[in-house]
Amino acid sequence: MTDTTDTADATTLDLGPQARLVARLAAGVPDARLADRTPCPEYTVSDLLSHLTGLAVAFRDAARKDLGPTTDTAPDTAPDTAAAPSLPAGWREELPRVLGELAEAWRDPAAWTGMTRAGGVDLPGDIAGMVAVDELVIHGWDLARATGQEYAPDQAALRASHAFLLASVEDEDRGEIFGPVVPVPDDAPLLDRAVGLSGRDPGWTPPTSM
Numbered sequence: 135m136t137d138t139t140d141t142a143d144a145t146t147l148d149l150g151p152q153a154r155l156v157a158r159l160a161a162g163v164p165d166a167r168l169a170d171r172t173p174c175p176e177y178t179v180s181d182l183l184s185h186l187t188g189l190a191v192a193f194r195d196a197a198r199k200d201l202g203p204t205t206d207t208a209p210d211t212a213p214d215t216a217a218a219p220s221l222p223a224g225w226r227e228e229l230p231r232v233l234g235e236l237a238e239a240w241r242d243p244a245a246w247t248g249m250t251r252a253g254g255v256d257l258p259g260d261i262a263g264m265v266a267v268d269e270l271v272i273h274g275w276d277l278a279r280a281t282g283q284e285y286a287p288d289q290a291a292l293r294a295s296h297a298f299l300l301a302s303v304e305d306e307d308r309g310e311i312f313g314p315v316v317p318v319p320d321d322a323p324l325l326d327r328a329v330g331l332s333g334r335d336p337g338w339t340p341p342t343s344m
Contacts, residue, residue: 147240148290149236149237149240149267149270150238152274152291153190153234154237156233156274159274159277160225160226160277161226167280168183168221170281171280171340173275173276179281180221182276182280183221183225186273186277190229190233190235191232192204192252193269194236195239196251196259197240197245197250197263198239198245199244199245205253207253250262264298265298268294268295279339279340296324299328313332314333322336
């Protein structure tokens with residue numbers, strides 16, 4: 135049976151539990167691991183934390199319909215370019231704060247209605263909300279796996295992320311956002327199936343040091 139989340143459920147989805155989990159994972163990252171690799175080939179742990187900070191601000195403002203610089207451009211650029219933002223010096227305080235603001239902004243039912251913008255793309259509010267959920271679930275897995283932490287995502291957020299990713303499989307623009315689907319058995323845990331749909335190998339582990 136395929137796990138799905140309908141629109142009615144999505145519009146009442148509380149991002150708070152998943153946002154708090156990501157904040158706890160970030161708090162568990164020692165400075166010594168900031169240069170470690172992650173399941174995103176182009177990201178170190180530091181890059182991933184910077185990306186999470188930027189996307190939390192962007193999707194917070196998208197929920198508020200506070201359109202401007204934070205929603206008109208992508209949360210960051212490729213980390214190997216000079217324009218890519220570095221991890222803020224106060225990220226340990228800033229990241230949990232903006233994650234909390236993100237969750238609070240999406241508790242407003244108006245956030246899920248009408249049109250908004252994120253990453254310079256105009257899109258319906260409910261779709262923007264689902265993108266935010268998916269980012270928190272999948273990047274939470276990235277961060278946990280890269281830093282050796284246990285990961286049990288909020289189940290409502292996970293179901294929503296899986297449904298969103300499953301629907302994206304037939305999207306002709308999928309390649310601009312996700313990597314190729316990694317095949318995962320139908321009876322695999324839901325998290326593994328979501329990770330595979332996002333273009334990641336659920337069996338990824340950090341490279342060993344030589």
